[in-house]
Amino acid sequence: MSGSLSCPHCSAQAVVRTSRSESPLLRLSTLTCRNAACGHQFEAYTEIVCTISPSACASGEICLPTNSHEENRALRTRMSEPESSSPGANFE
Incomplete structure (x- = not known):
């Protein structure tokens, strides 16, 4: 393109x-x-319709959805983290 x-x-x-x-x-x-x-x-x-790679100096005035590839990568990263690192995992 x-x-x-x-x-x-x-x-x-x-x-x-x-x-x-x-x-x-x-x-x-x-x-x-x-x-x-x-x-x-x-x-x-x-x-400009979405973010492919997040800005290192993002403006708080701009709110863009992330590209689905970025969301999928972030989800895979979160899912591969050990359970103990997730918020609330130490509550009994």
């Missing part, structure tokens, strides 16, 4: 001409098709 978008009409590569932040997780971009015969101009949203 590349970092560029294709024109929805002719499939040529499109170029971002302008963009503006709508929020910390959403950006609106205006794109132009590189195919001069097509000339299509369009807008597209880029949205």
Whole structure:
């Protein structure tokens, strides 16, 4: 997967001409098709939807779900820990 978008009409590569932040997780971009015969101009949203690898300097203002691969790895790690290390394991 590349970092560029294709024109929805002719499939040529499109170029971002302008963009503006709508929020910390959403950006609106205006794109132009590189195919001069097509000339299509369009807008597209880029949205940050989940965390794949946690940030080392996370902002408390941003709340993103984790990618299922990350959740599965964390669950496997928790399940492989000895029972005595889990909270409340020493209660009688």
